[in-house]
Amino acid sequence: MNCGTPSPDQLRPASGLSNFNWNQSMDSLSPIFPLPASGEISSFMGNSLNSMHVNRLVQFPTDPGFAERAARYSCFSSANYGAFSGISESSGKPSRVSSSHCLKAKDSRVQLEMGDGEFGSGKEDSSVTDPASVLGESIAKKRKAAAKRKLKVTVENDLIAKKSRSTESTEIEKDSIMPKEEQNVDEKKQGKDDGAKASEPFKDYIHVRARRGQATDSHSLAERVRREKISQRMKLLQDLVPGCNKITGKALMLDEIINYVQALQRQVEFLSMKLATVNPGLDFNLENLFSKESLLNQENASFSSSLYPMENLSASINFGHQSNEESPIPFTLANGIDTHCSIGQLDSILHQAAIMQSSLDMFGSSASQVENLWDDELNTVLQSSFGQNQEIGAPSQSFHGQLSIPHMKIEL
Amino acid sequence: MKQNKNTSSNPNPRKASMQTYHFLRSLAHINLTTPLSALHRRSRAIRRAAYVSMARAASPRRMWTRAILGRLQLLRRGRLLRRQRSYKKKAISTPHDKLRRLVPGGEEMDFCRLLEETVDYAEFLSKQVRIMESVVVMEAESKKKEEKV
Numbered sequence: 001m002n003c004g005t006p007s008p009d010q011l012r013p014a015s016g017l018s019n020f021n022w023n024q025s026m027d028s029l030s031p032i033f034p035l036p037a038s039g040e041i042s043s044f045m046g047n048s049l050n051s052m053h054v055n056r057l058v059q060f061p062t063d064p065g066f067a068e069r070a071a072r073y074s075c076f077s078s079a080n081y082g083a084f085s086g087i088s089e090s091s092g093k094p095s096r097v098s099s100s101h102c103l104k105a106k107d108s109r110v111q112l113e114m115g116d117g118e119f120g121s122g123k124e125d126s127s128v129t130d131p132a133s134v135l136g137e138s139i140a141k142k143r144k145a146a147a148k149r150k151l152k153v154t155v156e157n158d159l160i161a162k163k164s165r166s167t168e169s170t171e172i173e174k175d176s177i178m179p180k181e182e183q184n185v186d187e188k189k190q191g192k193d194d195g196a197k198a199s200e201p202f203k204d205y206i207h208v209r210a211r212r213g214q215a216t217d218s219h220s221l222a223e224r225v226r227r228e229k230i231s232q233r234m235k236l237l238q239d240l241v242p243g244c245n246k247i248t249g250k251a252l253m254l255d256e257i258i259n260y261v262q263a264l265q266r267q268v269e270f271l272s273m274k275l276a277t278v279n280p281g282l283d284f285n286l287e288n289l290f291s292k293e294s295l296l297n298q299e300n301a302s303f304s305s306s307l308y309p310m311e312n313l314s315a316s317i318n319f320g321h322q323s324n325e326e327s328p329i330p331f332t333l334a335n336g337i338d339t340h341c342s343i344g345q346l347d348s349i350l351h352q353a354a355i356m357q358s359s360l361d362m363f364g365s366s367a368s369q370v371e372n373l374w375d376d377e378l379n380t381v382l383q384s385s386f387g388q389n390q391e392i393g394a395p396s397q398s399f400h401g402q403l404s405i406p407h408m409k410i411e412l
Numbered sequence: 413m414k415q416n417k418n419t420s421s422n423p424n425p426r427k428a429s430m431q432t433y434h435f436l437r438s439l440a441h442i443n444l445t446t447p448l449s450a451l452h453r454r455s456r457a458i459r460r461a462a463y464v465s466m467a468r469a470a471s472p473r474r475m476w477t478r479a480i481l482g483r484l485q486l487l488r489r490g491r492l493l494r495r496q497r498s499y500k501k502k503a504i505s506t507p508h509d510k511l512r513r514l515v516p517g518g519e520e521m522d523f524c525r526l527l528e529e530t531v532d533y534a535e536f537l538s539k540q541v542r543i544m545e546s547v548v549v550m551e552a553e554s555k556k557k558e559e560k561v
Contacts, residue, residue, distance in 0.1 A: 233528055264538060272455045272456075
């Protein structure tokens with residue numbers, strides 16, 4: 001492969017020629033003009049100089065006739081090329097090329113070859129390294145800023161696949177699919193390098209881009225970055241919202257997200273109403289703290305250490321409404337250190353309940369399920385682990401229990 | 413400020429327990445101050461407490477936390493600005509504006525930022541829901557025990 005660097009000088013004459021050709025052929029081909037009409041394409045066309053993935057073209061077949069055809073194709077501008085390929089598919093051969101222009105284009109193309117070669121080699125493992133591919137690269141380079149680059153390449157790929165079926169048809173098709181995917185990835189890398197260099201010369205002759213509304217490359221670059229950010233965030237949200245794996249598309253995803261957030265807010269509202277009706281007690285606090293610890297941390301080691309601060313907390317927070325009989329119970333509950341597994345199940349059940357539409361009955365049923373679970377596990381755990389409970393913990397708990405009782409009495 | 417200490421180095425448990433802690437504390441306070449008779453007021457207060465505890469546990473760099481805490485301050489001073497919302501409500505109908513209205517503080521953010529905030533907000537919201545649910549469960553549990561005894 002050639003290892004020259006593409007200079008804008010080499011590209012400019014080509015662009016000038018192709019400009020003329022483009023205008024000429026534009027008139028003739030205007031009705032057939034394929035319009036991808038997507039700002040996106042033009043945006044990253046604008047960015048990348050060699051977005052026409054040279055790689056893709058590198059893998060084109062070694063059909064000798066293809067070289068000629070490629071030469072002819074290169075005479076036309078990028079926009080035209082797409083149209084042309086469409087036409088040529090049907091007609092079989094592009095016969096509208098003015099030979100003189102074509103020759104000139106060929107010369108310029110040859111100059112481009114030097115520079116283009118390196119791009120092709122740099123990218124992927126190209127199986128084909130013949131003049132046809134080099135020509136293809138040169139074509140690619142010229143077309144890079146065109147709005148319909150993507151379309152063109154796909155059409156080109158198809159076209160070439162059809163034409164060279166005898167030689168390497170299947171290979172090409174496979175390859176054409178693959179490079180397309182990589183185009184997006186590579187475009188950006190290249191675009192940043194060369195976008196500034198070769199975009200300006202092309203601006204003149206590619207009127208398509210202006211029509212699409214893409215003012216400058218920096219804008220489209222920024223837009224592309226922003227769009228990628230948004231898609232990234234959408235993916236994050238997809239992971240967060242349950243059951244959104246199958247949904248593709250921003251609008252539907254957005255609806256799902258909105259529904260999810262609305263459902264959560266409604267649940268908070270509903271639960272706050274429910275909590276308002278419940279009569280709280282001292283034990284309530286301790287149990288909750290304890291369960292929350294285990295629920296959210298799911299760690300066994302910290303239980304014993306966390307018992308102390310919890311008890312301190314409960315002692316400091318003064319509820320005044322419960323009877324004294326309640327106080328020993330929470331502490332025995334607290335002794336159930338080994339409940340983290342049960343709490344994990346509790347958590348999962350609660351989570352499922354959270355996802356479901358909150359209705360009183362549903363919640364009641366799930367809560368009762370949870371309670372049953374709790375009861376069984378708790379009983380077994382209490383019996384088994386009461387002895388396991390650290391001795392330091394037990395006396396302190398009882399002490400705290402006694403401490404809190406007088407507190408309560410005082411408060412009342 | 414007392415917190416439930418964990419021996420783990422993972423910051424998330426601390427944050428989650430912070431949320432729990434805040435919520436339970438404010439719940440306790442509410443239970444003390446507001447009588448059971450004023451149910452509506454109580455439920456409103458609990459709802460507010462839920463959001464505030466969420467905001468307190470989350471990073472203050474977030475827009476939604478600032479919005480919630482700002483709302484709380486305004487409420488405290490008795491000057492809740494409801495007027496602004498009525499102006500803006502039906503201004504522009506974009507696909508995003510529903511989400512903007514849902515997420516607190518989401519009115520003046522570009523879409524990119526809004527999505528970020530939504531991720532964070534939804535996370536904390538789901539945590540809060542879990543906390544509240546388990547509180548309710550515990551309550552029922554303790555009541556059951558009480559009845560047994």
